[in-house]
Amino acid sequence: MNRKIKLLSAPDLAEVSYAYASVVPEGFKLIHLAGACPLDNDGNVPDGASIEEQTKLCMNNIRSVLNQIGASITDVVYSRILVVTTKREDLVEAWQAYKGETDGHDVPSTLHGVTVLGYFGQKVEIEITVALESNFE
Helix, strand or coil, X not given: CCXXXXXXXXXXXXXXXXXCEEECCCCEEEEECCCECCCCCCCCCCCCCCHHHXXXXXXXXXXXXXXXXXXXXXXXXXXXXXXXXXXXXXXXXXXXXXXXCCCXXXXXXXXXXXXXXXXXXXXXXXXXXXXXXXXXX
16 A cells, blocks of 8 residues: 555444545645546457456556556545446445455545446446656656
8 A cells, every 4th residue: 555645434434345535645646547448458348248347347447557657556545436227236246346456455435326338338437546746747
């Protein structure tokens, strides 16, 4: 974990599997990644990919962008997971797949059920915000 970023729990609130807040030190830059879509190298959503598979593909695509900017999953300070569904079970499937890809870095997160996303067959999209020390250009 990036030891300069603080993830806060709230002892007087319910125990949850994510931080209630993240604190970014002064001098860090916030970088907002575009929503990561479950696109393969050809720019397509794989036919028939499950919510779990799409979530993992989104996370692979996020890791690629993180590598390009010299960051890692431990530099993430917020995430939002969007899932095309009206079923709680689908949200749980996406959440579990997402959590399995974060190496225990439990940042504040929001999980949404939505009606539609931009690509044909797309069921999942993940947005993240990263904090990097100010020497990042």
